[in-house]
Amino acid sequence: MGIAAGIGHFFQSIVEVIQGLLAAVVNFFQWILNSIIGLFQAFVNFIEGALGFAIHNFFILGTLAAAVFAYLLYSQRQGTTPVSRTIKNKRN
Template sequence: MGITSGVGHFFQSIIEVIQGIFAAIFNAFALVLHTIADAGKGVVHFVEGTLGFAIHNFFILGTIAAGILGYLYYQQRQGSTTASRTLKNK
């Protein structure tokens, strides 16, 4: 009984070693795929954040520029700017 169970355990351990090798290979490929997927997600989040920052700043700068332009047009209509006084004097 002892020899047969020893031989059985020996073959069982060989099968477990082969299964362990296949599991290690599979996990290595899974790690590579997960790393690539996470890097892709990181790039997407970076681009999303960068575009969001640029769009928000575009609207803020556009609003400021529109306010300045409106103020300059208002001053020009009132005749209080140097340029409008120069044009009226000629």
């Protein structure tokens, strides 16, 4: 009975080693796939953040440009800028 049990345990160990190797291969490919998915998700999050940052700054810079443009129009109509004085002098 001892020799038969030993042979049975030996073959069982061989099967477990093969199962362990197959599990290692499967886990390796899962790790590769999860790494690719994680990299893609990080890239998408980066693009989302960059676009959000650009859009918010676009509106802030647009508002600032509109304020400067309005000031320039106002000052040209009042004749307080050198450009508006030059334009008025050329008309006379």
